[in-house]
Amino acid sequence: MQSRGVIIIGGGVGGLCAAIALRQAGLEVAVYERAESYRALGAGLSLWPNAMRAFELLGVAREVAGAGVEWRETVMHRWDGKVLSRLAVDTLCRDLGQPTVGLLRAELHQVLLRALGPDVVHLGAACTGFHVGNDRVRVTFADGRQVEGDCLVGADGLHSVVRQQLFPEVRARYKGRTSWRGVVSVTSPVLPEGSQFELYGPGGARVGIYHMGRGPEGTWRMYWFLMAPAPAGGRDAEGGHREAVLSHVRGWAEPVESLIRSTPESAILRTDIHDLEPLPHWGDGPVTLLGDAAHAMVTDLAQGACQAIEDALVLAKHLRADSDKVRALRTYESRRRPRTAYVSELSLKAGSLRYLRPPLARWARDLLMQALPRSVALNTLRSVVSHDFLA
Ligand SMILES: Cc1cc2nc3c(=O)[nH]c(=O)nc-3n(C[C@H](O)[C@H](O)[C@H](O)COP(=O)(O)OP(=O)(O)OC[C@H]3O[C@@H](n4cnc5c(N)ncnc54)[C@H](O)[C@@H]3O)c2cc1C
Incomplete structure (x- = not known):
């Protein structure tokens, strides 16, 4: 059986960042x-700037920024194109000395994998469970393989196998809506570069359109999402993602319909939106959780991955500082639980007015958005992204 220092289950954003941070801290990691x-x-x-600060500490900020687009402003609209409010993202970034970057998840993975180098990430390894004995942890995989290590970090996402073994009673909460996401290359930029475009419409639907930088042969890559109420576990008919999206946004202001129509069916993903009620514990003995496995949150502040990246830095800080690994894991958890519970709660609040269905409630929300000083949303965001997570 192979023996490892720290075993990380899950090579998503959180797991890869944790691996880089732990290696920087001088620990062996797989x-x-x-x-x-x-x-x-x-x-x-x-x-957001909190994630970009973490990337700076991981030594990959330049590569991350280079792979994406720096965002300057979000403009919020009613479905028919009427402007409701603007968020001056560039003001926030200038104050904090860090950009906000939009990029494709796949490109972020490539940046992180390059930083890790070969032989750290083992693909095709589905963890099925673990066993703790004599202060060591043994992990089992679906193909029968086993590995042993000093610590186990469950960074295996919303439906974490590691969390299910630690806390079998915990269930992800379905939030009553689903998301469709697509990426498409277009020949004209559609929006000013650095601008994000959001629209709120009938039936509790919300659309976002974002620049993702230059694509091949002079094209522009655009990312869009639709959030809309739907029953849990709903599915589109085969080949029917695009039609399902269009059924929510027909007649909305351009470029919504044209972008969706030009997105290949195979480039559209559908994902139900869940979160986790803040957990009272994240671990036991040499086992802990990180990222969505520990604190999946709704997407309304776009902080899920940013918080996983913060987790990675804080975990490495405490494992470096304390030779008692079990104590270091408990210290990491005690630092991260209040912070992520706060951000998760604020994300729920940020979403509470976004998916309203009754026309009167939407009308009142739209008026409020126009009347509210723009500094209110900016200051809420500032309270999240300016936090010194390593203090
Ligand atoms: C629609 C939508 C939009 C979002 N937008 C943003 C945003 O703009 N900004 C932001 O910060 N966050 C955003 N998020 C949240 C973000 O995607 C997550 O918070 C983030 O991906 C969490 O990272 P993670 O590494 O913890 O988990 P994941 O990214 O889910 O990675 C977990 C990894 O574990 C692997 N895995 C699972 N089970 C096993 C197993 N048994 N054995 C081995 N490996 C396993 C999976 O294959 C996966 O690679 C969004 C989420 C959604 C749904």
Whole structure:
């Protein structure tokens, strides 16, 4: 049986960042990822100044910024194009000395994999469980393989196998809506570069359109999402993602319909939106959790991945500082639980007015958005992204 220092289950954003941070801290680390390969899925990410600061400490900020687009402004609209409010993202970034970057998730994975180098990430390794004995942890995989290590970090996402073994009673909460996401290359930029475009419409639907930088042969890559109420576990008919999206946005202001129509069916992903109620514990003995496995949150502040990246730095800080690994894991958890519970709660609040269905409630929300000083939303965001997570 192979013996490892820190075993990380899950090679998503959180697991890969944790591996880089732990290696920087001088620890031996191995990542086990269920997928056979990293595929270019149709999804983008906003990485706010807190994540960019973490990337700076991981030594990859330049590569991350170079792979994406720096965002300057979000403009919020009613479905028919009427402007409701603007968020001056560039003001926030200038004050904090860090950009906000939008990039494709697949490109972020490639930056992180390059930083790790070969032999750290093991693909096609689906963890099925673990066993703790004599202060060591033994992990078992679906193909019968076993590895042993000093610590186990479950960075295996919303439906974490590691969390299910630690806390079998915990269930992810479905938030009553689903997301469709797509990436498409277009020949004209559609929006000013650095601008994000959001629209709120009938039926509780919300659309976002974002620049993701230059594509091949002079094209522009655009990322869009639709959030809309739907029953849990709903599915589109085969080949029917685009029609399902269009059924929510017919007649909305351009470029919504034209972008969706030009997105290949295979470039559209559908994902139900869940979160986790803040957990009272994240671990036991030499086992802990990180990222969505510990604190999946709704997407309304775009902080899920940003918080996983913060987790990675804080975990490495405490494992470096304390030779008692179990104590270091508990210290990491005690630092991260209040912070992520706060951001998760604020994300729920940020979403509470976004998916309103009754026309009167939407009308009142739209009036409020126009009347509210723009500094209110900016200051809420500032309270999240300016936090010194390593203090
Ligand atoms: C629609 C949508 C939009 C979002 N937008 C943003 C945004 O703009 N900004 C932001 O910060 N966050 C955003 N998020 C949240 C973000 O995607 C997550 O918070 C982030 O991906 C969490 O990273 P993670 O590494 O913890 O988990 P994941 O990214 O889910 O990675 C977990 C990894 O573990 C692997 N795995 C799972 N089970 C096993 C197993 N048994 N064995 C081995 N490997 C396993 C999976 O294959 C996966 O690679 C968004 C989420 C959604 C749904």
